[in-house]
Amino acid sequence: MPEYQATVTYDELIYEIGSYHYNWHPDIELLWLLTGEVEANVEGEVIPLAPNDLLLINPNCGHATFAKVANSVMLRIHIRPDALDINGLNHASGKFQLNTAAEHVNPLYEPIRSSLANLTYHDNQLSQTAAYFDLLNLLSKFYITDESYGTTLATPKHQKAISKLTEYLEQHFSEDISLSMLAKQVNYSSTYLSKLLKSQLGITYSEYVMRCRLQQAIRELTRSTDNISSIAYQVGFHDLKVFNQSFKKHFGMTPTAYRKQLTPSLVKSDNQFKQALSSNNEQLSEKIVKSHLQVENNNSPCRTCEFREYQQKYTSLMNDLQSVVKHN
Template sequence: MKYFRYTIDRGLLQVKSHIYRISTYHYNWHNHIELLWVLKGALEVCVEGQAYTLQRDDMILYSSQCGHATLALEEDTIALVFHVEPQWFLQYDQDFMKYRFVSVSTQDINIAERYKELRQSLAYIMNHHTAEISISALETMKVDGVIYTVLSDVYEIILASRYENQLSTKILHQEENFERMVHFIDEHFRDRLELATIADVGGYTESYTSQLFKRQLGITFLEYVSRMRLREAAIRLVNTDDMVIHIASYCGFPDVKAFNSAFKKHFKLTPSAYRERAKRIERHTVLEDWKEYISSDDTEIKGILTMYGSYLTRENVKYEENEYTKQSLVSKVQRVKEELQQLLQTLE
């Protein structure tokens, strides 16, 4: 099965994009500049210690090495993510690595047009990279041209929202340590985890580790562990036929009662009801790198991408469209004129 995702690696031009279903909190810290576009539902993004609520069509852009986490606020929330290596911009702007930035599409009307173009371009690129038919060399060049447009739009947004990176070496080291602690939880959330164990991984006291989780993610250490367990459980309910009691045990819950209680509190449904609903909507996903990628056969997402991608296509043939519109209007006027003449003849 094919999924909505692609990778481009051509020297300095290194781009990745995918569409995935967002569920419970998951922390990320990487070297890519990330642009996230909500295609369906709503979610919360915690970046630089601040939480942003995004609705359908909203976008958020943030710098590399910027700890962030996402949480779906509605069932079946889906987003498109676009990653680009910062080295691409460094070849044009030698000060680029000094910039730190977070930009939300709803907060600055001055760059609203750039975000509009980004939606159209990202949809157009994804459509071409996941097309079932083979793409010619000329079409590939055209798609690459749209990618360069995306990068110039991103850079313009960065210039409008950047601030000098005041992070000290100590703070950067702290973020790396936090990433190591989170990675340890991601690998061992099925086990019984204590705050003391995680504190040892980061080299901090339990008290400081507890504060660090609240500051970085806005939730406690125990809440993060619980959300990792629930995330795995939700994926297994959808993609396997395992019994609920076995899923509860596998994901680290002490018993099925605790699992049912936590799951219903978070998803507003029992595990069994969640599985039944997923079957009704024929969900097709694959779990890889903690992501549920969306199948390129998903008609709803294909429809959204086609709608936005077609806007870009029409922009590229603006002259032809205007000529067509002009001819169409002339034809309509002529037709109305003839109908009026017929009506007058009838009245006479």
Template sequence: MKSYYTYNNKSNGLNLKQYAYYINSYKYNWHKDIELLLVLNGEIEVNKNGESHVMHKDDIILINSNMGHATMARKPDSIAMVIRFDPVYFSTWLKNYNNLHFRCTSNVSTRNKPEFLRLIQTMKGMVFYADSDNEFDQMIYESLFHQIIGELMRSFRPEMKLNNDTNTSFSNERVMKIVAYLNENYKEKITLDNLVAVTGYNKSYISHIMKQALGINYYEYLTRVRMREAIFDLTNTDHKISDIAYENGFYDIKAFNTGFKERFGKTPSQYRKMLINKQKISNSSDHIYIDSDLLYELIAFQVKDVDCVDEKNDLEQILKLKNHLVDEIDKANLVLKSSIQKLNNLKNQLPDILL
């Protein structure tokens, strides 16, 4: 079991990635892939297509191809699993496959509906067969992916929208011009006039394209970038909170504490104390993929009972868990036997007078 896995099948154009990682950055991006994101732990906010979604454990959201988006952790140690695949996969059936537009986002009132539960169980089930050299496991892995596509088509039937890739990329690039400046100069005082001077766009246009892309204005994006860097310092340094605030563009410590609590529900000091994942990273945009043991723990014991889910899948997961535990017991036994042998050897070396 791996927390980062790629799978390719040239015969049907299937190119996908599946990975689980800590949400630790806030950065606008877009890509050609369709992305299905499942929250495994914590709470995150996803901004996409002018919408803002607060996602909790076992919530799912689909991000369509070339859709600008950004994610932000609202609680420490928030973890997401992602499946990304190239929409060219649909070209076997659809000529205008780039025009597919899915609407698939769960929330507190829908996350326990059967269609979402089936997606959750299938996404988690794929992990058990990832990175296997066994041909049968690879067949199972791909068949589970096809189940996800079937569920999306059946329960979240996509619309066919006109999708001008040139215009979409042009719009994304304009947004990137703004956010790149904010990402590089977040420590400074930045006004709309600064952005007008740098980009050449007028104030109303800047506000419009930011709102259209992410559902927030430029200053909220700037604040989130500063919060991202502050969280990085809270996690990776022992600096005083007042110094962290100042170093990341917050010149009023009281305003920093208030803004932090509004977004994360805790003060910076409370947030720092709660941090479990303290792995050092080189910068705030690095992905930290979770280790295989934690991934197994998050997946194996979160599979929900769904009436229409194949019982065979449930049995296979139970057997996987059993085999894993047996392996761990065997390893522990070997360590114990080795330790006993060393103790006996040491005992035999002791002079009789000491026995």
């Protein structure tokens, strides 16, 4: 029987959502909207989130969130994808599909919230570890195999090269940088570098440069009063039409439409982005999260048992439906 070290590694944050902060990273990102109304944008797909909604964003997917109302507070957790390998998953050949806005009913949603609550407000290291592995186990239920999707973990040598390249691109994205110029930075051939970037980052070289430019464009559209054509040129677009098309492809709206959505309250939230919550928001968020804490009582069935029973019924029903579809 294989042995696994009980390593608990994650990054959690509760913060107020403002305007788009476009980003991507190699971790699994799980969002839980606590208060307000938020629009999530994942790879150009707009997903409206209401209080208590959960959304899992796969590694290296470009994404951003936008508050539709003031005081929209989110709990966000990052987990390394290889952490789920303990459940026998091959994180490099599949993806997760967890979106309560799309699939409203699933008996596993509340156990996920309970695990997040117990992870956030754990009593000791043992309860923290238990909540962490409970969460991993639950998330694994939403994993589907997809050979066309996924990335591989970099070797130390490749990781050093990738880090050097991404750092270079993030400093020079507004310039005209060809793949061959980039390859010279690490003494690789253009063909080899192209394959390496795709396997490690999950996106092509040109898409990475595009994301860097759009990331800066979002910042400038939010913070500055410069006109759109000037911003496009500053971030590396020499054709306004291409900038508008790229922006709409990634965010589902034009730069002009995005700017029209910005309100003073959003700008205020941006100035305090990922900083300490206001006293009211902090108290309300704590109350909401703690209301999902899993509390076991000797005089009543535990919530885990109840949810396990619901899960079994749900699985049985889905198997019956699949059997009917298969025979028709």
